Amino acid sequence: MQSELIHSVVKHLTNGQPPRVWSLLVTVFGELAQDRDSRISGLLLRHMSGQFGIKPEAMRVALHRLRKDGWIDSERSGRTSTYFLTAWGRSQSVQASPRIYEAHPAADRAWLVMTNPSRPVKFDDFTGAWISSNMLITSALPDAEELFVTSLNADTDLPGWMTNKVCDDATARKSRAFATALGATKQRLGAAPRLSILEVAAIRVLLVHSWRRIILKVPALPDFVFPETWHGAACRERVSDFLIHHPKPSLAELEHALTTSADI
Amino acid sequence: MQSELIHSVVKHLTNGQPPRVWSLLVTVFGELAQDRDSRISGLLLRHMSGQFGIKPEAMRVALHRLRKDGWIDSERSGRTSTYFLTAWGRSQSVQASPRIYEAHPAADRAWLVMTNPSRPVKFDDFTGAWISSNMLITSALPDAEELFVTSLNADTDLPGWMTNKVCDDATARKSRAFATALGATKQRLGAAPRLSILEVAAIRVLLVHSWRRIILKVPALPDFVFPETWHGAACRERVSDFLIHHPKPSLAELEHALTTSADI
Numbered sequence: 001m002q003s004e005l006i007h008s009v010v011k012h013l014t015n016g017q018p019p020r021v022w023s024l025l026v027t028v029f030g031e032l033a034q035d036r037d038s039r040i041s042g043l044l045l046r047h048m049s050g051q052f053g054i055k056p057e058a059m060r061v062a063l064h065r066l067r068k069d070g071w072i073d074s075e076r077s078g079r080t081s082t083y084f085l086t087a088w089g090r091s092q093s094v095q096a097s098p099r100i101y102e103a104h105p106a107a108d109r110a111w112l113v114m115t116n117p118s119r120p121v122k123f124d125d126f127t128g129a130w131i132s133s134n135m136l137i138t139s140a141l142p143d144a145e146e147l148f149v150t151s152l153n154a155d156t157d158l159p160g161w162m163t164n165k166v167c168d169d170a171t172a173r174k175s176r177a178f179a180t181a182l183g184a185t186k187q188r189l190g191a192a193p194r195l196s197i198l199e200v201a202a203i204r205v206l207l208v209h210s211w212r213r214i215i216l217k218v219p220a221l222p223d224f225v226f227p228e229t230w231h232g233a234a235c236r237e238r239v240s241d242f243l244i245h246h247p248k249p250s251l252a253e254l255e256h257a258l259t260t261s262a263d264i
Numbered sequence: 265m266q267s268e269l270i271h272s273v274v275k276h277l278t279n280g281q282p283p284r285v286w287s288l289l290v291t292v293f294g295e296l297a298q299d300r301d302s303r304i305s306g307l308l309l310r311h312m313s314g315q316f317g318i319k320p321e322a323m324r325v326a327l328h329r330l331r332k333d334g335w336i337d338s339e340r341s342g343r344t345s346t347y348f349l350t351a352w353g354r355s356q357s358v359q360a361s362p363r364i365y366e367a368h369p370a371a372d373r374a375w376l377v378m379t380n381p382s383r384p385v386k387f388d389d390f391t392g393a394w395i396s397s398n399m400l401i402t403s404a405l406p407d408a409e410e411l412f413v414t415s416l417n418a419d420t421d422l423p424g425w426m427t428n429k430v431c432d433d434a435t436a437r438k439s440r441a442f443a444t445a446l447g448a449t450k451q452r453l454g455a456a457p458r459l460s461i462l463e464v465a466a467i468r469v470l471l472v473h474s475w476r477r478i479i480l481k482v483p484a485l486p487d488f489v490f491p492e493t494w495h496g497a498a499c500r501e502r503v504s505d506f507l508i509h510h511p512k513p514s515l516a517e518l519e520h521a522l523t524t525s526a527d528i
Contacts, residue, residue, distance in 0.1 A: 112414070116425040117396060132381060134396070146423040150376070150414040159410040161380040 006051050006202055007193075012184045013206050015177065018053050021062040023173030025049075027209035029072060029085050030093040030100075032201065033201075038080040039262055040074075040251065051202040057129045099220060100212045103240035105233070106220035107225075114148040129166040129219045130197055139221050154224040163227040171217045172229040178210050179231040182238040197249035197257050204248060210264060268515040269452075269459075270315050276448045277470050279441065282317050285326040291473035292478060293336060293349050294357040294364075294464065296515055299424055303339070303346035304398040305517065315466040362486055363484065364476045367504035369497070370484035371403030378412040381520075385411075393483045395431040401430060403485050418488040435481045436493040442474050446502040461513040461521050475503045 022168070026263070028048055033040050049059040064165065066072045071089035074081045080103075085093060099106055115121045117134045121144045129137030136142075141149065152158070167175075189195075214235065219228070223233045249257075291415075294310055297304050313323040319503065327347065329338045333335055335353040338345045349357060371391070379385045381398045385408045392402030399404075405413065416422070449467075452458075461466070482490070487497045513521075 026449070027327070051293075069495075112412070114399070114426075116423060132398075146425055148423050148426055149421070157413070159380060159412050161382070161410055162378075198523055246356070 003196060003199060004049075006199055008188055009185050009203055010052055010206065012181045013054075013210055014190065015181070019209060021049070021054050021058050022065055022070055023213070024052060024054070024205070024209055025059070025062050026093075027072065027212060028205050028251065029083075029089065030097065030212075031130075031205050031208050031248070032254070033084060034090060034093050034097070036090070038251055039084045041255055041258075042081045042083065044251075044255055044258055046085060046169075047198070048202060052206065061123075064099055067177060067226065073111075096212065096216060098210060099215055101240075101243065102120075103236070104242070105222050105236070106221050110137055110139050110152045110222050111141055112150045112152055112227050114140060115144065116146040119146065124144055125219065127220050128223065129225075131165045133164050137162070137219075137221060137225050139219075152225060156224070156263075158225060160227060166221060167218045167226050167230050167232075169229070171229055172231075174214050175231040176229065177216060179234040179238070182207075182235060184237065186242075195246065197253055198261065200246045201249050201254055202244060207224060207239050211235055267315075267463065269434065270463055271338060272452055273449050274284070274316055276445045276452065276468065277442075277474055278316075279445070283473060285313070285318050285322050286329055287332060287349040287474055287477070288316060288318070288469070289323070289326050290335065290357075292469050293347075293353065294476075295469050295472050295512070296518070297347075298354060298357050298361070300354070301348075302515055303348045304524075305519055306345045306347065308515075308519055308522055309347060311462070312466060312469065314460075316470065324343055328498060335493050336443055343425045355375050360476065360480060364472060365504075365507065367500070367508070369486050369500070371486050374401055374416045374486050374489050375405055376401055376414050376416055377406060379408065383410065389483065391484050393485065393489075394440060401483075401485060401489050403483075412424060416489060418486075420488070421429045422489060424491060427494075429487060431482045431490050431496075433493070434489055436495075439478050439495040439499055440493065442478060443498040443502065445474075446471075446499060450502065452507075455515050459510065461517055462525070465518055466512050467511065468507060471503050471506055475499060 005190070025045070028045065029040070032038070034046075042248070043062070046059065048246065049056070058190045062076070066089075067074060070086055071092070072083050073086050079161075111124075112131075113128075113136045115134045115136070120134075121142060123136055123138060123142050124140060127140040128136045130136055137152065176196055215232065223230070270526055289426070290311070292309070293304070309327070310320055310323065313320070327336070327338070330353075331338060335356070336347050337350050338347045376395075377387075377392075377400045379398045379400070384398075385406060386403060387400055387406050387415065388404060391404040392400045394400055401416065479496065480495070482494075485495070
């Protein structure tokens with residue numbers, strides 16, 4: 001059963017549209033069961049999904065697909081099952097975590113790099129954005145020859161046709177909507193909300209999920225190379241503010257709270 | 265008749281290949297008769313041309329072509345003719361003079377400018393070089409929107425594929441050959457050469473002519489954005505050194521020297 005508080009928060013954070021189950025479960029595993037040997041009970045998964053308005057049948061389908069794709073595996077114990085990330089699923093989750101959970105921008109320096117047009121160079125897309133076929137804004141200087149490199153900073157006047165390559169319109173719009181939703185959520189929760197650990201876990205998953213779907217779409221670059229329509233800095237600040245003030249409950253605590261809760 | 269000194273200097277400065285007559289005469293008019301109302305006698309033109317190894321018939325053909333192209337005009341007075349730049353010819357000559365005669369680099373600042381690839385901008389080619397379809401190195405900041413601009417200086421590490429667009433290989437090679445020829449000429453002339461004003465005029469024309477055909481092929485940019493193979497700075501220094509120490513004789517002096525010379 002969804003608590004009235006969670007119902008309202010979910011509504012703010014999802015704009016009324018239920019999140020895609022498969023993707024949301026990836027966030028749940030990443031948030032709660034990234035440690036080796038962490039296992040989530042079917043009961044807890046059902047409870048979490050229910051909080052987000054996901055039907056048990058939809059969850060079962062998503063779990064099946066996650067297992068088929070090699071993200072998770074499961075083990076029966078008696079009449080119930082436990083679920084856990086595979087080694088590959090964990091590695092994916094571990095790789096993405098710093099960008100998602102970091103309270104500070106992923107980079108504080110950036111360079112504009114131009115490569116010899118007749119000699120293509122391969123760069124890491126995670127740390128940079130291609131502006132054109134031989135021009136890159138990057139936070140990690142590539143180890144290549146024949147480059148022109150100029151340092152960018154907060155005072156550099158970057159035209160829109162460049163910053164738009166760092167973050168597309170759709171993602172910028174999402175960041176704005178999410179920043180607004182985070183503001184509304186904060187107001188709804190009040191200054192010092194009294195949340196159960198199950199509520200904390202649900203809200204954390206929801207914040208991390210929405211934020212993950214924005215921040216992983218953009219390269220690890222300082223905010224000053226983003227377009228003016230990007231509200232990622234506000235999102236990052238509000239998400240990490242909640243995460244810091246509402247530390248992650250342990251899986252054991254959550255499982256315990258669930259089995260003793262009157263809600264279930 | 266060519267003096268032995270001029271013969272040797274001409275050989276150094278032309279690498280044994282006689283200069284194109286039409287083009288050389290443009291230099292002669294620009295050097296000696298750029299002022300309004302300046303006229304050069306056929307006698308003086310023949311003498312100058314002879315110094316450079318140009319036959320009278322070749323000179324007549326070139327004068328005819330210059331007149332046909334609107335560069336010069338002529339006027340008969342008695343049995344001889346005088347020649348002078350047309351208004352258009354003078355304007356061409358005046359426009360080119362600063363770059364040719366200036367003892368200092370044409371610019372001491374430069375910027376790398378990038379324009380929105382989907383919105384082409386027109387710039388002045390005299391003050392800049394296109395690196396690619398939307399990238400320019402320029403000494404005159406264009407008045408346009410949506411530009412990315414970064415300042416370049418002597419410490420900026422510009423890759424070869426950029427500097428090669430400022431000055432092509434052929435022009436760079438010419439600058440090196442000319443710098444070498446200027447060194448050899450200086451040695452031939454000695455520390456304090458005793459030159460007649462007709463010799464001064466001939467050597468000045470020759471230096472200006474060779475230098476013009478190099479410096480006008482490249483944009484007005486500081487030396488530090490040129491490729492390492494560019495020896496223009498040395499050329500500029502040596503040319504202007506000679507020009508300063510051997511001021512331009514007036515046309516009247518030259519005509520007088522010619523009519524009283526035992527050579528003729």
